[in-house]
Amino acid sequence: MSEAVMAVVKPEMKSYIWLQTADGSIQQVEEEVAMFCPMICREILQTGMGSSKNYAISLPQRVNPAVLGLILDYCRFHQVPGRSNKERKTFDEKFIRMDTKKLCELTSAADSLQLKPLVDLTSRALARIIEGKTPEEIRETFHLPDDLTEEEKLEPLRNITDDPRIRLLNRLYARKRKELKEREKLKNVEAEEERVDQRSVDDLLTFINGGNGDSKGVKTNKNKKKNRRRKDPPKDSSNNVNGNHNKESEALSSAFHNESRPSSSCNLQDCTAIEFDDGDVDDDLDPAMKEQLDREVEDFARRLNSDWPERMQEILSLGQERRLAPININGNGSARRYTTGLDQR
Amino acid sequence: MDFNLVTGLMSELEAKRVKDRISALPDAVLCHILSFLDRTEDAVTTSVLSKRWKKIWASVPSLVFCDEDNPDCVSFVRFVDNVLFFRNSTDIRKFHLQSCCVKDFARIYGWIGTAIRRNVVELDLSVEDFAGDDDHPRVFELPESVFTCKTLMVLGLSSNFITNPPTSGCFPSLKSLNVQIDHPVNKSVEKLFSCCPVLENLRIGGSHGMQRDDPILNFNVSAPELKTLRIYWSSCDVYEKCCKFHINAPKLENFHLWQDPPTDCFLENSKTLVKVTITLCDPLHDNSAEADHRFAIRGTALLAGISSARSLYLSAHRLKKCCLPTFDKLSRLELILYNCYYWELLKELLKRSPNLERLVLELNECKCGESSDHQWIPPRFVPSCLLSQLKTISVRGFKGKVDEMDVAKYLLENGEGLKKMTIYYNDHLCMKEELHKQFSMFQWGSVTCQVELFADIREANCASFGMF
Numbered sequence: 001m002s003e004a005v006m007a008v009v010k011p012e013m014k015s016y017i018w019l020q021t022a023d024g025s026i027q028q029v030e031e032e033v034a035m036f037c038p039m040i041c042r043e044i045l046q047t048g049m050g051s052s053k054n055y056a057i058s059l060p061q062r063v064n065p066a067v068l069g070l071i072l073d074y075c076r077f078h079q080v081p082g083r084s085n086k087e088r089k090t091f092d093e094k095f096i097r098m099d100t101k102k103l104c105e106l107t108s109a110a111d112s113l114q115l116k117p118l119v120d121l122t123s124r125a126l127a128r129i130i131e132g133k134t135p136e137e138i139r140e141t142f143h144l145p146d147d148l149t150e151e152e153k154l155e156p157l158r159n160i161t162d163d164p165r166i167r168l169l170n171r172l173y174a175r176k177r178k179e180l181k182e183r184e185k186l187k188n189v190e191a192e193e194e195r196v197d198q199r200s201v202d203d204l205l206t207f208i209n210g211g212n213g214d215s216k217g218v219k220t221n222k223n224k225k226k227n228r229r230r231k232d233p234p235k236d237s238s239n240n241v242n243g244n245h246n247k248e249s250e251a252l253s254s255a256f257h258n259e260s261r262p263s264s265s266c267n268l269q270d271c272t273a274i275e276f277d278d279g280d281v282d283d284d285l286d287p288a289m290k291e292q293l294d295r296e297v298e299d300f301a302r303r304l305n306s307d308w309p310e311r312m313q314e315i316l317s318l319g320q321e322r323r324l325a326p327i328n329i330n331g332n333g334s335a336r337r338y339t340t341g342l343d344q345r
Numbered sequence: 346m347d348f349n350l351v352t353g354l355m356s357e358l359e360a361k362r363v364k365d366r367i368s369a370l371p372d373a374v375l376c377h378i379l380s381f382l383d384r385t386e387d388a389v390t391t392s393v394l395s396k397r398w399k400k401i402w403a404s405v406p407s408l409v410f411c412d413e414d415n416p417d418c419v420s421f422v423r424f425v426d427n428v429l430f431f432r433n434s435t436d437i438r439k440f441h442l443q444s445c446c447v448k449d450f451a452r453i454y455g456w457i458g459t460a461i462r463r464n465v466v467e468l469d470l471s472v473e474d475f476a477g478d479d480d481h482p483r484v485f486e487l488p489e490s491v492f493t494c495k496t497l498m499v500l501g502l503s504s505n506f507i508t509n510p511p512t513s514g515c516f517p518s519l520k521s522l523n524v525q526i527d528h529p530v531n532k533s534v535e536k537l538f539s540c541c542p543v544l545e546n547l548r549i550g551g552s553h554g555m556q557r558d559d560p561i562l563n564f565n566v567s568a569p570e571l572k573t574l575r576i577y578w579s580s581c582d583v584y585e586k587c588c589k590f591h592i593n594a595p596k597l598e599n600f601h602l603w604q605d606p607p608t609d610c611f612l613e614n615s616k617t618l619v620k621v622t623i624t625l626c627d628p629l630h631d632n633s634a635e636a637d638h639r640f641a642i643r644g645t646a647l648l649a650g651i652s653s654a655r656s657l658y659l660s661a662h663r664l665k666k667c668c669l670p671t672f673d674k675l676s677r678l679e680l681i682l683y684n685c686y687y688w689e690l691l692k693e694l695l696k697r698s699p700n701l702e703r704l705v706l707e708l709n710e711c712k713c714g715e716s717s718d719h720q721w722i723p724p725r726f727v728p729s730c731l732l733s734q735l736k737t738i739s740v741r742g743f744k745g746k747v748d749e750m751d752v753a754k755y756l757l758e759n760g761e762g763l764k765k766m767t768i769y770y771n772d773h774l775c776m777k778e779e780l781h782k783q784f785s786m787f788q789w790g791s792v793t794c795q796v797e798l799f800a801d802i803r804e805a806n807c808a809s810f811g812m813f
Contacts, residue, residue, distance in 0.1 A: 104366035111374050119374065126367070127381035135393050143364035144395045 017044065018056035021065050026056045029072055036075035038114040060112035067102070067109045070095075074118055096125045100141060103129075368397040372404070379405045385428060403432040407439035407467075408460075418446040426452070429459050437463040443471040443503075450474075454488050461494045468494075469501035484530060492516060492540075501525075508533045515540040526551035532560045539567040546573045553588055554581040562588040573599040580608065592650075600651065607643050607661070612650030621654040623647070625661035627683075627711060641666035659694075662711060669693050676734075677703040683711040687719050688752060695728040702734050708742035708749070721751040727759045736764045741801060743770040745780060754787050763791040769801035 017034040020026045034050070035041045043057045044050050050057040059068065077083075077091050098106070103122055110118040130138055139146055367375075379388040379402060388402045408428065412421040421444075440460040447453060453472060460468065472485040486507035491497070492515045500516075503525040510516075519541050526534055529551070538547070547568065553559055566574070571594040580588065590610040597615040604610070605626035625644075644667035651657070652670035660681035675698040680691065695701070738756055743749055757766060768784075770776060780798050789796075 101364075101366055104370065107374060107378075108366075108370055111371065119377065123374070123378040124381045126378045130378070130391070131382055131387055135390060138391070138394055142367045144368060144398070145365065147396050148393065148399070 015051075017050040018053050019050070019068070020056040020058050021063055021068055022059065022061045023064065025065055026053060027065070027068075028053075030076075032079055033072055033076045036079040036115075037071070038116075040113065060109075062105075062112040063109040064105070067105045070102075070106055071109060071113065071115065071118065075115075078117070092121055096121055100126075100129060104142075368395065372401060375401045376404045376406075380407050383409060384411070385409050386424070389428060400433075404435045405432075406435060406437055407441075408437060409439075409441040411441070411443040412446050413443060416446075418448075422447055422449070422452060425456055429456060434463070437465045439467040439469075440465050441469040441501075443469075445471075445473045447472070448474055448483075450483070450485055453485065457488060458490060461490050461497075464496040465494070466496055467499040467501075468497060469499075470506075471503040472506075473504045494518075503527075505530050506534065507531060508537055510536050510540045516542070516544070519544055521546040523548040524550070526553070526562075528555060529553060529560060529562060532562060535562055535564060539565055541568055543570050544568045545570055547571055548575040548577070549590075550575075550577040552579045552581075554586050559586055561586045564588065564590045566590070566592045566594065568594050569596065571597055573597075573601075575601040576610065577601075577603045578608065579605040600654075602647075607640060607647075609643055609646070610650075611646045615650065616653045618651055618654040620656045621651045622658040623651070623661060624658075627662040637663060637666060640664075645669075664690055669697050672698045672701075674700065676700055677705075679705040679707075681707045681709060683709050684719065688721050688748065691752075692724050692728075695730060696724060699729050700734055701730040702736050704735060704738045706738070706740045708740070708744070719746075719748045721748045721755065723755055731756065731759050731761075733762045735760055735762055737766070738763065739767040739769075741769045743768050743801075745770060745776050750783060753784070757784075757787050757789050757794070757796070759790050760794070761790045763789075763794045765795045765797070767797045767799065769799050772800035 015031045016028040017031050017040065018026055018028050019034065019040070035044065039060075040050070040057060049055045063071070074095060077095075078088060096103075103125055107119060107122040107126065110122060129141060133141070138144065370378075375398070379391060382388050382405075385405075385408050388405050391398045392400065392402050410421075410425050410428075412418065415421045425442075437460045440457075442453070442456065444453065450472070457468075457470070468491065470485075470487075474483040474485075484505045484507050486509070487502075489509075489511060491500070492510050495517055497516070498518050499521045500519055501523040505526070505528075520543060522537070522541060522544055524534065524537065526549070538549075541547075547566065549564065549566075553562065574592065574594060574597060576590060578588065578590075580586070587608045589608065591613065592611065592615070593613045595614050596617060597612070598617060598619040600612065600615070600618060600620075601622040602610060603622075603624045603626075607625040640663045644661065644664050648667060649670045652672055653674055654672065655674050656677040656679075657672065657675055658679040658681075662683050672694070678694060678698060678701055680694065682688075682690065691706070695704075738760070740749075740753070743753075753766075753768065757763070760766075768780070770780060777798065777800065784796055784798070
């Protein structure tokens, strides 16, 4: 009888939470420390789990026992309300000193537990590691695979998000190119000029959309060695770069003015005409034709600059002129499939 | 084909894949990491790291562009264009632009427009055209879309701007504004400060007066929700152009003023001040009575406006002829005393602060004033705060001179509520024992008081104020 009485009396008043990591091991943690993690807190409150060993809270897979220990250390310090900002900062600075491998694991675990302050702390630390390093150095630090082709590296801004503006631009340029071709055929100009003409438009497309199906015969950057002068945009009196950059461009900004992208200043932010490579075109193409082309492109660029709904209006009216089927707009304003009207190939 | 080589390479690849832990993090976390980078160029550079990293940069919500290190204007412009064009359509939370070479302002309007269309929350602009004509510098006009942007909460402007805020619907969400005006060329910046209905945090910094035709600026700050105001203004008095600050901020709690030299600054309506810091630097070149008089008027107006403060830090020269208000709620006073106006100021402030509990004094030398003999003449009646409220006193820059000892003695003898007095003395003369002896000979008004004497190793200089 006395044993039963004694069993009721507990030596400590603290309550503990039981946590189980993916590898099966279970540990107990003071409740106030565990509650500092939003994910654990929610589990306790919503499901009532964690109060005993048999009902331990299963932690996400990204939390292994070692990193859980670190996280609990963090929580144990920060959950104490009386600490000053300076104390917390000092703790954080010491806490974050670890190798990059552990830092990544910690970030991952903190993210899966939704412990935002710790995610911020580790993210900042990782950013400081990345800052100022060349891509090679970054790859070495984090053991990243160097799995991009040279071409991909030099065209890093391929727009994979499938922005409808890009598709529209592609379509219009394809159509433009086709029209040009047809006009040239009528004029009986030689085949070389077609290629020349095509290439200049292709350059644009290459730059914009990194060689999608539309642009045939896209020459990669390495083939373009000829020095090309760019036309001065009508409003801008700034000098144009006449570069012949052949350096292996690691830094992206130099990739932008890599001379192998002559018409690269695709300024769709304002009304400046898209710079055309007309070093070649000048010789072969009818100036009036070139002017018209420029105008249409400029017009299009200006239209792109305005708001999307207005743009769609204009495109719709444009479509009606050229006998295009209407374009579907879904809820957030992005255009859905274009109909075959524009898809003339 | 050498199989060993192939398998060797493959296992190396495997090993590499296993060791690459950072790429295993979810996209959102990688993006979060990149958002802490100081420059957008670093973020964009990660797109050449590996397939995994190719498009992470496109979702980073903060963009920082600065052409200071990039003398090639054309490539800078192209870079900004391309980043804005090629990032995906996620919101831009923060957009910082510092440009001193871009001549085509239309392009900048385009960039700002894009940020606004993407619901920018924090905007920081510094647009100058150094390449232009020095006599007629081109000044960037802030586009109206900035004023009417519904998501904008933090705005920073450095350099000269032309601002024409609309009459209504201006800055609907702006909580924090930081304006740095160096050598203003026009007065339009004045209009900014009375069109921010929900502004809580304002900082005005600048320098003025070096050019003969600098406009005189009248800052009229009218912000009903303003809680913190910092003014950091230095001017060159050569052409005697004095900018004025008139502040109407009924909810103001924190006020920090640094002026070199002092100009007119008046708080009209601030009755809930909590912490006030005032540093008025000495106008060195002018020792005339006229200057004193001007100073007196300005000082009086300024101090009258801050009379509701609970904690005051005051470092000012030549407050001799000012009329001080009563500081009813003042419980903490930190006073930097210069030998141009020493003990009188302390006396006056003690007299007028009935609820003072903590007093911190710093004794400094300065060149502006008469180095008179600084006698301590005790006030006729003991200040009421000394009799009951004042609990701690701390003095820095103590040199053990006669008048200083007199003051210390007076405070100790009359400080009936005093719990602790701390003296930091300049340790040139190894006076510790002497001081101890003298202090123990005083009669202490409070039996529970503790007196501590410390050697102050750091140099006693002008109040180090640090940028705020």
